[in-house]
Amino acid sequence: MLFKQMNYFVSVIEKNSFTEAAEESFVSQSAISQQIRLLEEELGVELLHRQHRKFFVTPAGDYFYREAKRLLADIDAVITETKRVGGDSETQLNLGYLRVYSGQELHQAIAEFSETYPEVSINIINGTHEELYQELRQNTVDVILSDQRRAFSAEYINYELIQPKxxxxxxxxxxxxxxxxxxxxxxxxxxxxxxxxxxxxxxxxxxxxxxxxxxxxxxxxxxxxxxxxxxxxxxxxxxxxxxxxxxxxxxxxxxxxxxxxxxxLIRNYCAFWKKKRTNYYMEEFARVLHKFFN
Structure with a gap:
């Protein structure tokens, strides 16, 4: 099954027209019709029930449309992130942590992350909660290990790590x-x-x-x-x-x-980073850090 066929099928459903889908994809109407028929043959089910010049989406077609759209979005995200990662000869990850933190988990996470992703250069600072928060706001750090002192903001990824006594x-x-x-x-x-x-x-x-x-x-x-x-x-x-x-x-x-x-008395330690700046390396470092804390 070709991803191109999935794209054609999704386009036909959303445009409700073979003609408009063909124009959007810069191919002929007959080419799109042929590809969708080949898709149906490969799946062994009817996705579109054709009647004269109209078509109706079958239950199987409706399910395939929803899942294909989700998969195509995931594929686009993977392609975008792969291009971004591959485009940098050296990528920097700027980390911040609380000055009062003295556990081993951060050291272990940095060691494992650096071994797995040697292309990433890690810079580290420490500070109080407010100092780290300001660094994060000003984009001078990417991820911070800090305690929770205010309500979680929707502008940030608030990745909970541990709730220490x-x-x-x-x-x-x-x-x-x-x-x-x-x-x-x-x-x-x-x-x-x-x-x-x-x-x-x-x-x-x-x-x-x-x-x-x-x-x-x-x-x-x-x-x-x-x-x-x-x-x-x-x-x-x-x-x-x-x-x-x-x-x-x-x-x-x-x-x-x-x-x-x-x-x-319980506190809440999290990894924080800006949602708009999120990337694969930030998410991966937080995952490694969470593994060692747990």
Whole structure:
């Protein structure tokens, strides 16, 4: 069966005319009629019931029309993407991830993706949620690994990866380290340590205070390593999501589940990218990342 025959058949149905379909396809009417008859012979069913100068679509023809139209659309998409991929001698994929993320899944996904698609050059940045969101809006990154902080937008692909529980890391010599779990409200007299640049500190504090419910004071670190050193020094506690595989806490630090109103605090990690800019490599990287998270 030729895809050309499927195209002819779909055109005849949509134009409701052999003549107009022939004109659209730049062939003669007799050529289209012959190709559709050959198609019917190959399938062994009647697709069009001809009566004088008119024709009627049979039930088999109606089914074939709907499925052929879907298949042809898929084929067009494959051809377009193949041409795009093949047209670039080197393709770039710009990735962003949360500065507080320290799991192994991103490393594993990049390693597998790079081995499978060596023609793709990967660039990586990190930042806070808002910094990554702005990079995505400005098209300076293609895909970001980030937490969900606002309602999903129809302008983006919101590819959910994992819903980790929130823990805190706190110095072993702090009395709270003797507990098995801890409520947010109980921590109001201990500083909360967040990782954020000077410009992003107000936004991070607002989210943790007004959305998650941390009611105490806040301290800030430029990196996750610096934040953990502050924890070891018993300067406060560090909220952390167990997103995928995470190494054990540093020496002299205890990691405790965090509760809010006696229930585990849950976050939502996703891969985000703009729907209008989506391509095969973005989708494939998100699929690989999802595999390692699960």
């Amino acid at each position: 929130v823990y805190i890391e706190i110095a072993s010599r702090n009395p709270f380290s003797k507990k098995e779990k801890v409520e947010i409200e109980a921590l109001k007299n201990i500083p909360c340590i967040l990782v954020a640049s000077t410009e992003q500190q107000p936004l991070e504090e607002d989210f943790y205070r007004n959305t998650l419910g941390f009611n105490g004071t806040f301290l800030f670190a430029e990196s996750l390593e610096e934040a953990r050193l502050m924890v070891i020094g018993n300067r406060g506690f560090l909220p952390i999501e167990i997103a995928g595989t995470l190494t054990g806490p540093p020496v002299s630090v205890k990691r405790l589940p965090l509760l809010k109103n006696d229930e585990a």
